[in-house]
Amino acid sequence: MSKRKSTKTASSAKRQRTRGLPAFGAATEDDLINLAPSSVPSASALSQRTLPTIGAVPSLTALCARVFVANIRELGKNHDEWEHTRSWLKLLPDLLAPRVFAMLRSSCPTILSHAFITAHFLRGPSIMLTNDLPGVERSTISAIAKAGETLRELYLTGFDKFADTVFAALLPSLPSLRVLVLRGCTKVGSKTAEAAARSCPSLTTVNLNYTAVPPVSLAPLITACPQLHVLKLAGISSWTDAGFSKLLSAIGPDVKLEHLHTLKLRQTGLSETSIYPLLLRCPNVRRLDISFTFVHRPPPFVTIPPMNLEKLSLTSTMISSVDIIALMQHLPNLKTLALGALGGGQGSSVSVGNTSAMTMSDQTLRALTDVLVNYEHLENVNLVGNTKLGLTSRGNGALSDFILRVGRKCRRLNLGGIQFLRSSDLAGLLSDSGQQASPRLEELILNNTSVDDEATPYLSCCHSLVTLELAGTKITNAGLFPIIDACPRLEKLDLTSCRGVGVVDRRRFFEVWEQERSG
Template sequence: MPKRSSSGYLSVPSKKRRRLAGDFAAFNPEYDVANSQAPATDSIINATSVSTRPPQRRRAATPSLASLASKRFAFYFSTLLGSEENQRHAAQYLRILPDTILARLVDDLKKYRPTFMSNGFISAYFLRPPSVALDSTLTGVNKHTITGIQRAGSQLTSLSLRGFDKFSDATFASIFPSLPCLETLVLKGCTKVGERTVGAITKSCHQLRVVNLNHTTPTAASLGRLLVSCKKLEVFKIAAVPKIASDLPNRFLIYDDWRLFQTPQFLASLARSEPGIVSTCLTSLKLRYIATPDLPLISLLGHFPALRRLDASFTKVTSLSPSRFLEHPIRPLSLPDLEKLNLTAIPLKPGSAGLVHFVANFPSLRTLSIGGIGGQENPTILRDRDLALLTSRLSGESSNAWPPVRVPLENVNLAGNSRLEGPALQYFVRKLGRYCRELNLASLKGVTSDTLEGLLPQPDTPPPHARIASENDAYPEEWDDNTSCLEHLNLASTSVDDGAVPFISSCRRLRSLNISKTKISSEITAPRLCLV
């Protein structure tokens, strides 16, 4: 037992006392900034100093017992069901398994043993309401499995069938008359789903809130009837539906023809209903890869006043000028207040100035993707003057309000616009880019190290929107309102070099950084960008 000192406390070894020698925070001339003898390698910590903090180590969440048991059962599925006694024992518990755990077990079986489940096994245990989810990785699914879903009846509220391209349109259509309470429906990749199936859905499933028909083959007329009949529909995805190409302008866009405004039928309908309003509940619309020539996007938006998220990337939108349909003197329709807008690779006509005015109509916009404007044929449509004008409008500098009110952008994608150069990009980064959480500037040769100077703290320009710190944030006590909000930055295939490192390092919230195919050397990246 160690000897006690006269004060009654345990004595501390002399070695430790030597380590603690000297007063806490005592003056040290070696690190005195004003001292002319200070080492030349020392630098004042300021806005441009490079962060050398070690990366935060995140602890993986401990899986629950139910998750571990589900994975174990799925991994040893073939062994557990090797004998009849084991099958009876497993069947007894599978029938009483809670719905939440059953859904997790289905996902684990898809991952570890997708080829071991037969039609009988799936039909007996996994076609239970309120949710059924199957995909083409389950080789035991056949026509009888699909038609057996109708036995769930009115208790089924969620149905997901993905990638089944071998079953006919009639097979899918036969199950929906028995499912009147469906709220979520996903038929993505079921390429033979067509007009007959969508017609059955239209007649029977009026409670739908989410519909995903990506990569299916219904007609535009059947989709229009589905939108009108499902009054509660909130999410509608029809990406890569080929039959819309020639049918959409004449069938899907009700009242879009200017001549309809002059007919007695239209004037009589003004007293009965709101013409042109297809859905007042739709908040998300996905039209990706729709090949309709000259898609009238603005007229389409007038049909959905509650729309918040629109994906029209890789479509044939050639003009974004105001539509005559929206400017009609009798009852014009206004554009919805979008929060997400994806216009990647739309083939706007050269000299079209409608993009800037169109995007500026959405004061609540948070996600904007305008990469590769002009498409593969002409990717040089978006130029410096367009980006500068767009930045001025979205940052609020073009208005007379003071202080300027910025659009609360969080995610911006400008990748692939090859005509954008230094001054306009630098202005964009300083006024908008530094306040985003995600910024994609990939394949922009005009992005240099000087472009990123706007990422440095700017005391006179606080962020346009408040950011709530989460428990996963690293070093939140060191942050202030002047620090860039960037968390994900993509600079792949740009012209940045080692001079950009101080600017990037000032982004303390940065979590991921892509600098592939740039001029930044690995010797600089490893020790100085350790935060990422």
């Protein structure tokens, strides 16, 4: 390993050699909390690298598919070769068609015209189309009907220009459908919901996030699909308690969703008045997301068996700290807990940007830590945007105690937007009551915190890290190089708005590191 170059001239020269095509990345939906515009970077600077595969040798089928996808543009240049290729594509087994299509969608979406898609890939047990495919037309959606009874899973995402009738007309041809995902198809409404109820009684998963389905239209679907396991209804801003009460009345007081284990009502205009009566009909729920709603009181887990709950997301709700602590004591099998921006009230920019609006204090975090430290199954904790944390503590404060006793045992930890989080608070990553075992962390989000190069020795001990997000922090090249040296599994590094790192270097920092190592 070469010595780190410290002069401005050397650093400038190294930055000049790293100019190239940027690689962009985006945060997941659950990580975003609508922070104030001034604190949100205008462009992503996600640096990525592909590590060599270690373990099982890829199957011959997988290798053939990779070679085909890598050479498809060359094959298309010769008319005879292309016609020969198309004849072979028609012989592709239905089980392999979705896999090959997924690879083409990822690597070369622009070649996937309407004619090409409909001729070769609208078949098999699973079909997935997204609005970023330029070749998908209204007729492409309609052509899915030819898959008929063989289709088990249908994923249509982001089609905001196609009318409700387009999707409704499709479903009567798909009686064996078990998974229906229409996320972001904003014109999907009552006609589609009613068609699903009439034609697809075997549905186990329904995702209508960011659609326009009115609550009462779901009543026939809920009663007609007794095996429903997953119901996702996030981001339907028109929903109110008044409208939701019609759904509860329509399904009747005696209907129980015995098999429902995942319920998502995130980012709706509902309160506990609507949500909890429905929840009481779901005695076996294991995953619940009611973030960004008008909920003020904790879920009624006194009457619902809490032992099976694995995921609970209460981000940006108005539930009090006292109720949060009392609730946590009844959920020993939690794997995922999201308590971001508590007090934010539907995550509005104004309230989230206002520290005084937050209800998660250092005192609350200490009490929460005392509870969570005994949760053996906890893997994912999200405290993003709790801007009051760290405000009153220094040294061995609540954040430091939480990271030492709980955070280092998680696989995913989101502390983004906690502006008073300092590098010293991460010291708990280095040791656990004298034990030198490496933290389990695979994903660590520290965006928009006060972290700087003093965090390097603490982050460097997280040898299992795959994703590290440091957007808007004070980290520099000198602090980042040892982290990459010590974290061989690290693949994604978010350096958006890190002023200590060159603008161009932020998007290709792994190459900067490689050049530094070999220089």
